[in-house]
Amino acid sequence: MSQNNAAGAAGVADLRFCFYGAGSMAEAIVRGLLGEGLARPERISVVNRSNVDRLNELREVYGVQAPAAEADKSRLLREADVIFLCMKPKDADVALRGLAAFISEKQLLVSVIAGLSTATIGKLIDKPVAIIRTMPNTSSTIGLGATGLCYNDFVTTAQQATVEALFRAIGITAVVEERMMDAVTGLSGSGPAYIYYVMEAMIEAGMRLGLSQEASHELTVQSVLGAASMVKETGEAPAELRRKIMSPGGTTQAAIELLNDKQVSETLVRAVLRAAERAGEMGAALERSTIS
Numbered sequence: 001m002s003q004n005n006a007a008g009a010a011g012v013a014d015l016r017f018c019f020y021g022a023g024s025m026a027e028a029i030v031r032g033l034l035g036e037g038l039a040r041p042e043r044i045s046v047v048n049r050s051n052v053d054r055l056n057e058l059r060e061v062y063g064v065q066a067p068a069a070e071a072d073k074s075r076l077l078r079e080a081d082v083i084f085l086c087m088k089p090k091d092a093d094v095a096l097r098g099l100a101a102f103i104s105e106k107q108l109l110v111s112v113i114a115g116l117s118t119a120t121i122g123k124l125i126d127k128p129v130a131i132i133r134t135m136p137n138t139s140s141t142i143g144l145g146a147t148g149l150c151y152n153d154f155v156t157t158a159q160q161a162t163v164e165a166l167f168r169a170i171g172i173t174a175v176v177e178e179r180m181m182d183a184v185t186g187l188s189g190s191g192p193a194y195i196y197y198v199m200e201a202m203i204e205a206g207m208r209l210g211l212s213q214e215a216s217h218e219l220t221v222q223s224v225l226g227a228a229s230m231v232k233e234t235g236e237a238p239a240e241l242r243r244k245i246m247s248p249g250g251t252t253q254a255a256i257e258l259l260n261d262k263q264v265s266e267t268l269v270r271a272v273l274r275a276a277e278r279a280g281e282m283g284a285a286l287e288r289s290t291i292s
């Protein structure tokens with residue numbers, strides 16, 4: 001860990017975090033923070049809209065704080081140094097307008113909400129508060145996340161270092177201009193889902209060939225893990241590593257020819273572009289809601 005990152009990471013342990021929205025993405029970050037020893041459970045709180053069972057589950061599993069009553073909710077939000085905005089885009093308007101009464105300009109907002117710009121968050125909160133827009137993914141759960149970050153003008157360099165250290169402890173980070181955040185969303189925010197999609201097909205294929213579900217699953221998982229690790233550890237490009245597998249006239253070439261015939265590569269490219277486009281559509285809808 002670099003000195004700057006270590007300093008930032010050290011700063012993380014002293015902070016109080018409140019996760020406003022307690023779903024899949026919130027849990028992935030909480031689990032990563034606790035698993036990497038970056039934060040203590042007693043300094044993490046989770047609040048949501050109405051699902052009390054979910055809050056109780058998170059408190060029992062991770063030892064984090066959860067509101068026992070509505071009044072607790074506003075206290076936990078007020079006391080937090082950093083509030084993670086972790087609701088779905090469709091719920092952000094109501095949630096953020098409701099948050100405005102509880103927060104002060106000293107607090108830091110960290111959004112994971114797809115498509116939602118820092119400007120729109122600022123309008124909904126209606127306060128000159130520091131906002132860091134991020135796009136993580138659920139692999140943060142096991143410290144292998146990929147997170148894009150961008151900042152509004154109120155974020156200090158110390159806050160940048162702290163939040164970058166936080167996300168670097170649960171994966172890799174990429175600081176980008178805000179106009180590139182929808183691209184990050186389409187590529188790596190949704191990215192694990194594309195790989196799961198391919199894995200589902202490979203597992204199905206193994207079973208059609210007569211392998212047991214367990215063998216097909218294990219062989220698929222190891223193939224994907226191995227391929228990603230080969231790219232990371234050898235530094236060679238995927239195309240070069242694929243070429244090394246494709247014996248002329250062999251099995252791999254036969255498969256790739258069929259994939260090329262069905263334009264699978266171009267379709268995957270278009271799928272990622274569509275996800276980024278969808279993020280932009282969601283952001284535009286939220287922007288319009290602040291005008292209405």
Ligand SMILES: NC(=O)C1=CN([C@@H]2O[C@H](COP(=O)(O)OP(=O)(O)OC[C@H]3O[C@@H](n4cnc5c(N)ncnc54)[C@H](OP(=O)(O)O)[C@@H]3O)[C@@H](O)[C@H]2O)C=CC1
Pocket residue numbers: 020021022023024025026047048049050051052054086087088089091094095096098112113114135136137138189190
């Ligand atoms: N899942 C993923 O892989 C990724 C998700 N994201 C982003 O993370 C955000 C959350 O996604 P995800 O975790 O999958 O969603 P979930 O549906 O799992 O969780 C949404 C959470 O938001 C809460 N919520 C909704 N409205 C309010 C409100 N008004 N006040 C307080 N809490 C509220 C819900 O509470 P309740 O259950 O009580 O209604 C729930 O806890 C989305 O914006 C998504 O774009 C970003 C990267 C990856």
Ligand SMILES: O=C(O)[C@@H]1CCC=N1
Pocket residue numbers: 114185189190
């Ligand atoms: O599917 C979604 O909208 C969220 C954002 C990126 C991953 N999941």
